[in-house]
Amino acid sequence: MEEPREPHVLVxxxxxxxxxxxxxxxxxxxxxxxxxxxxxxxHHNHRRILPRGPSSxxxxxxxxxxxSDGLPDDHPRSxxxxxxxxxxxxxxxxxxxxxxxxxxxxxxxxxxVIADGIMSIGIDVAEELSVPAISFRTFSxxxxxxxxxxxxFIHEGKLPFPDDDLDKEFHGLLGAEGLLRRRDLPSIxxxxxxxxxxxxxxxxxxxxxxxxxLILNTFDALEAPMLSHLATIFTDIYTIGPLHAxxxxxxxxxxxxxxxxxxxLQMEDRSCMVWLNSQASRSVVYVSFGSLVxxxxxxxxxxxxxxxxxxxxxxxxxxEDAILGENEEKARSLLSELKVVSERRRVVxxxxxxxxxxxxxxGGFLTHSGWNSTLEGIVAxxxxxxxxxxxxxxxxxxWVSEVWKIGLxxxxxxxxxxxxxxxxxxxDDKKExxxxxxxxxxxxxxxxxxxxxxxxxNLERLVKNIRKICQTS
Ligand code: UDP
Numbered sequence: 001m002e003e004p005r006e007p008h009v010l011v012x013x014x015x016x017x018x019x020x021x022x023x024x025x026x027x028x029x030x031x032x033x034x035x036x037x038x039x040x041x042x043h044h045n046h047r048r049i050l051p052r053g054p055s056s057x058x059x060x061x062x063x064x065x066x067x068s069d070g071l072p073d074d075h076p077r078s079x080x081x082x083x084x085x086x087x088x089x090x091x092x093x094x095x096x097x098x099x100x101x102x103x104x105x106x107x108x109x110x111x112x113v114i115a116d117g118i119m120s121i122g123i124d125v126a127e128e129l130s131v132p133a134i135s136f137r138t139f140s141x142x143x144x145x146x147x148x149x150x151x152x153f154i155h156e157g158k159l160p161f162p163d164d165d166l167d168k169e170f171h172g173l174l175g176a177e178g179l180l181r182r183r184d185l186p187s188i189x190x191x192x193x194x195x196x197x198x199x200x201x202x203x204x205x206x207x208x209x210x211x212x213x214l215i216l217n218t219f220d221a222l223e224a225p226m227l228s229h230l231a232t233i234f235t236d237i238y239t240i241g242p243l244h245a246x247x248x249x250x251x252x253x254x255x256x257x258x259x260x261x262x263x264x265l266q267m268e269d270r271s272c273m274v275w276l277n278s279q280a281s282r283s284v285v286y287v288s289f290g291s292l293v294x295x296x297x298x299x300x301x302x303x304x305x306x307x308x309x310x311x312x313x314x315x316x317x318x319x320e321d322a323i324l325g326e327n328e329e330k331a332r333s334l335l336s337e338l339k340v341v342s343e344r345r346r347v348v349x350x351x352x353x354x355x356x357x358x359x360x361x362x363g364g365f366l367t368h369s370g371w372n373s374t375l376e377g378i379v380a381x382x383x384x385x386x387x388x389x390x391x392x393x394x395x396x397x398x399w400v401s402e403v404w405k406i407g408l409x410x411x412x413x414x415x416x417x418x419x420x421x422x423x424x425x426x427x428d429d430k431k432e433x434x435x436x437x438x439x440x441x442x443x444x445x446x447x448x449x450x451x452x453x454x455x456x457x458n459l460e461r462l463v464k465n466i467r468k469i470c471q472t473s
Contacts, residue, residue, distance in 0.1 A: 017291035024263035120207035135211035143392035219448035282363035306419020
């Protein structure tokens with residue numbers, strides 16, 4: 001009789017901050033539950049995480065490994081050149097993944113692959129090696145369901161839009177909650193988006209259905225209607241979010257106040273925590289547009305003046321590479337001007353965001369509505385002003401403002417008077433009503449990761465199922 005195989009899970013994230021962080025949380029949780037796990041980054045990102053070391057007690061069951069993404073070291077891997085990265089993932093990185101999985105580096109043999117929902121190379125190679133694959137889409141359920149509706153929208157002639165009016169209502173298949181405008185659809189639906197990107201992300205979405213199960217970083221009480229739509233496509237769904245909160249509850253996440261956050265690719269400037277200590281309770285606006293979004297100098301100045309004019313202290317994350325279309329020297333000199341510390345404002349390259357949001361001085365979050373940031377805002381109970389740019393951000397923003405009613409949507413505008421008005425509405429005029437909804441949603445998120453919560457239970461189910469499929473594969 002054959003020896004039972006030891007379960008060994010390979011976790012394969014898309015090489016970007018917003019994917020690495022939740023997938024590393026998952027890897028840590030699986031290892032804490034007793035599964036052997038290999039987390040496979042690209043060399044490029046592996047080098048960025050490693051020098052700062054693991055942020056919580058290392059587990060002998062979790063290994064951090066890396067393979068090449070096929071691009072030269074000095075490639076910027078930025079949004080503007082994403083097509084080069086995507087092509088390289090499908091070719092060079094896929095070959096490197098196959099080689100890794102059949103090599104001694106993957107010993108004991110990998111018995112289950114958890115592939116990012118936009119890394120179908122993980123499903124392809126798992127199928128070649130007869131290993132079961134699970135898909136983990138790092139988006140919200142509302143966004144993922146919209147992706148699956150896109151072919152029907154096209155078939156019905158609703159897409160591409162016959163004109164450019166993005167504010168027109170869009171009647172889709174999203175049910176009562178999905179009162180959408182065109183602008184709320186994933187950005188691949190906008191005509192300005194390159195057709196290659198549209199095809200790439202649609203193909204990746206269809207490929208996810210070849211996986212034997214789906215993991216989502218959301219929780220049942222937050223997105224129940226969208227999850228029931230998705231259940232018509234995926235028979236086995238595990239909603240285990242907010243993962244960063246589950247990781248904290250399970251003692252594998254960061255929150256010591258001394259170490260780096262889980263999976264942070266950038267060095268965090270912790271001096272902003274000291275600055276926050278000097279601010280009044282719930283007075284500060286925290287501003288961050290995530291790891292990829294860039295802004296023009298004009299937009300930057302409009303935000304800056306709007307924030308100054310509203311008279312509130314603010315803490316703003318402005319990455320070194322955040323300014324669009326400027327020569328490097330000019331951008332650097334502007335940033336260093338803005339970074340001069342003052343009592344009322346603080347600009348940093350990168351902040352410990354989860355901790356910032358949990359700080360008693362923070363009262364509002366001006367965000368690009370990336371899904372991790374949205375969940376982090378919910379867990380911390382901080383209402384949001386949404387300035388969505390790409391991908392799932394527009395639909396997240398719609399849900400934040402119209403379905404959960406925990407924030408305001410700025411749409412595409414960012415003139416100084418709109419910024420000022422939005423901050424005043426969020427933190428004064430509409431504060432009570434928005435905080436009421438936020439308190440409810442935030443409590444639900446906390447319940448979901450409690451000992452009897454849906455996400456905790458779903459994680460236990462996932463671990464059991466992984467053990468089972470590893471035996472039968
Ligand atoms: N983040 C951070 N420090 C910062 C800005 C962002 O740690 O100064 C983290 C944030 O906590 C979140 C991630 O970066 O987990 C960004 O992910 P999100 O999905 O919100 O946006 P993306 O970067 O993918 O656009």
